[in-house]
Amino acid sequence: MMNLSAKHVLGVAIFLLVIFVGVPLFIAATGRWDFYFTLTSVALLAIASAGVWLTFYIGRINIGQGAFALVGAYVSAILVVKAGWSFWLSLPAAGLFAALVAALLGLPILRLRGVYFAMITLVFTQVATLTALALPITNGAKGITNIPLPSGVSLFGITLIPDFGEIENARMAFYFTACILMVITYATLYRLVNSRLGHLCRSMQQNEELASSIGVNITYIRILIFSISSFFGGIGGAMFGSISQSVYPATFVVKDSVDFMLNCFLGGLGYVFGPMLGTLVIYFGWDLLFEFGKYQLLIYSIILIVVIRFLPDGLLSIRFSKGGKK
Amino acid sequence: MEQILANGVYLGSQYAMIALGLTLIFALMNVLNFAHGQMYVIGGFVTYTLYGQWGIPFVLALLMSCITLAIIGALIEKYLFAPVIKGSSREESTMLLAAGIAFLLDALILLVFGEKQRGVPKIVDGVFNWDFRVIMPYDRILICVLAILSIVAFIALMQYTKTGRALRALAQDRTAAQLMGVNVDRYSMIGFALGALLAGLVGGLLVTITGINLGMGGPTSIKAFMMVMIGGAGVISGAIWGGFILGFLEAFGLAYLSQYGDITYLLIFVSLMIFLAIRPQGLMGKPWG
Amino acid sequence: MSPLLQVKNVTKKYGGLTANNDISFDVSENEILSVIGPNGAGKSTLFKMISSFVPTTSGEVLYRGERISNLKPHMVARKGVVRTFQETTIFKSMTVRESVVVAQHLRAKASLAGYFWGSKTAQQDVDSFGRYADELLAFLGMTAISDELASNLPQGNLRALGIAIGLATDPKVLLLDEPFAGMNHDETMRMVDLVRSVRDERGVTVMLVEHDMPAVMKISDRIVVLNFGEKIAEGTPSEIQNNEKVIEAYLGSADDEIGM
DSSP states (O other): OOOOOOHHHHHHHHHHHHIIIIIIHHHHHOOOHHHHHHHHHHHHHHHHHHHHHHHHHHTTOOHHHHHHHHHHHHHHHHHHHHHHHHHHHHHHHHHHHHHHHHHHHHHHTTTTHHHHHHHHHHHHHHHHHHHHHHTTTTGGGGGOOOOOOOEEETTTTEEOOOOTSSSOHHHHHHHOOOOOHHHHHHHHHHHHHHHHHHOOOOHHOOOHHHHHTTTTOOOHHHHHHHHHHHHHHHHHHHHHHHHHHHTTTTSSOOOHHHHHHHHHHHHOOTOTTHHHHHHHHHHHHHGGGGGGGGGGHHHHHHHHHHHHOTTTTTTTHHHHTTTTTO | OOHHHHHHHHHHHHHHHHHHHHHHHHHOOOOOTTTTHHHHHHHHHHHHHIIISSSSOOOHHHHHHHHHHHHHHHHHHIIIHHHHHHHHSSSHHHHHHHHHHHHHHHHHHHHHHSOOBBBOSSSOOEEEEEEEEEEEEHHHHHHHHHHHHHHHHOOOHHHHSSHHHHHHHHHHHHHHHTTOOOOOOHHHHHHHHHHHHHHHHEEEEEETTOOOGGGGHHHHHHHHHHHHHHHHHHHHHHHHHHHHHHHHHHHHHHTGGGGOOSHHHHHHHHHHHHHHHHTTTTTTOOOOO | OOOSEEEEEEEETTEEEEEEEEEEEETTTOOOOEESTTTTTTTTHHHHHHHTOOOOSEEEEEEETTEOSSSSSHHHHHEEEEEEOTTTTSTTSSSSSHHHHHGGGGGGOHHHHHHHHHHHHHHHHHHHHHHHHHHHHHHHOOOOGGBGGGGOOOHHHHHHHHHHHHHHHHSEEEEEEEETTOOOHHHHHHHHHHHHHHHHHHHEEEEEEEOOOHHHHHHHHHEEETTEEEEEEEOOOHHHHOOOHHHHHHHSSTTTTSSO
8 A cells, every 4th residue: 555656656746746836836927816715715625525525434424514614713713812822733723622522422423324414414513603603702693803814933943834924925825834734634534545444444334233243343433533534624624714814603604514525525435536626626616607697506506416417426437437547 | 381382383383394394205215305495495485476476365375385396396306316316326426416406496596586585464463362371473373273284184195095105105115115016206206296395385384474585495404304303214203293392492492591592402402412322213213214 | 161152041122022031051162053943033133142233131141251242242353252244244345355354453463553654563464464365265265256346246155255254353253144044055065164164274163043954953063942032952963853842843833944
């Protein structure tokens, strides 16, 4: 599993080159600075979608990622604004808190399967929004605003991360940060899926009874995977809050949870990089359809239905069925 | 206290009807119909347009809501769900499709009816007042009675007609039903149409009280999911229980908890989680549905 | 010699129905013991209680003196008591070899994190899993189908795959759930040889539930007979063949699958 083929390495190298060099050059050349914000959002949503994909890998349809993104966004915002933490510390804290919530929630609900699990995670998204409205610490409907930009980090006088408030182009800095996080997330996901934990997940996805008969602690692995999945959601959400410098109960709602799920489906559940592609296509597709004004949602939903109807295994299944391999 | 119970019955009767439609579709096709709330909204808008705008009698408008939704449901089943179910082995595909349809219906509602909140004139005036212990407007009582009658009619349909027996056979075991000579394709379509019809009927009933707007679709679906989980997915008695339980919980919550803000649903959800931890199949469901 | 597996006064009630009533017997090391009985005698409930897939109402199951009933199923497997399933319970979209590799989970020396980072121990594990899988499949005569998807296999091979998955966990006791069900005579005889060689060459103690009488007579060292949830006899195949109660139980039942 560790021996990546030359083709793999080349593919990854081209991908990294495109996102870290190609895109900035393209933006500098065309002057479309707004692309930075769009692509940063795509990267962050792709991180959260990666988490949803991972829960699919243990055979659970997760429509609750919006809730974990919201939890992450609030935890980071509260730590930065009210406790004065550095954003860079609050980021892992947000992920860990989301993972903790997932572990507690997962204990009862991960026993459910199929439609039941899907329904309850969907309901949980709604509840997260309601909780944010009700709790004093989240400041109700007003939300938390004026979140300062991430501060700098230096070690022994060497600046590791510059203060985002002082650099000229915070958009580009956010773009790079989001891309680095996304690359780490997908590298982690790839390793995880191709290591023993991934194999155990696959065995559980296909038959939980048989998996437990060969000694797999299915309860533990379900909770572990759901926590990792929500960790990604929390990180994505926290970063999102920091970029928009505000969090509201409506920052992530049921629609977002459904979108995360759609990203995974559309990209293809059989492919680790499916959710990344799905997120990109859905986000850009939606933006492109903006031209159609009030027909935007209509055309979007029709395209979506047509894709599901004719490509039930996702977009990546097109090139894979032709024998190509990423 | 009597007031709360009366509110509970009123809410529960509406909810039970929504849950019945959802659970019927689930039982027949193992499809989680995300678009159920949107179907409810369409039902509301049809009645609004016919009764509120064009002045057609309420009962006829209500009937048109039912017919419209039955047609929409049948078309969706025949041209979207049936082919997708045949073409893919994953149950996820149908869920994705349902989400796509929810978006599509939202888009259509937006284009046809707009995004404004709409209401209709009261169908009956006056308020029932029993010694200030129970106060309830007559139109609410009427709607509640109509809802309960519809539920009874639905149960009678399922129990005593040929269609109902075929649908029940189909819900229990698709393959066995096919072997017994039930036309599976046809009854799947009928069942879906019937589920959609129920959603449209509630929409048409409730537009007279709460009005209707585009944004009501999603939250309605979510409530329906909760009711179905409480009662047990795919079980008719479970949907009715689930509907009334949620109705009563909400009535009690609004009465006692509203001063603490919007925490009723939070508590309902937490209770639901504890309940499901003990009984994952819901009140009436078979283990693992 | 103290028994390896002890079933002590095990009872299972579902509501008012008693599926198993006060069943006791021992399984010694290196023995093949079969539990038989007409349909509805409570064999499969007993089987599930021994593998802890359902809890007992009262009584307990001991393995080397340690209680294994009412634990989580994976804990029982970890102690070395592993069950198989009938053919529909497989990893459908894995190949035969992949299934056997993943089933060696309990033999892993490296931690999950070790696998994630690709530690040296993990690398050695992966190599050893592959080697052992090949060896095991050769032993079971399944080398030719090792790269087939499980969902594409015919029924007979699925049963063997189930046993391969069970064996891959390196069990001390293998519990087989109706290993001969639905097999013709030749297939049954091949399976009998296979189960024997599992015991003889791998030192695995075997307990099975089954209603194919001739196969059970051929394969078992000892037999326990259940009827209506009660144990009615226990002994060697020849003792069981001549036991009046057993004959009565089987003659009294209209089960045509018994073939006695």
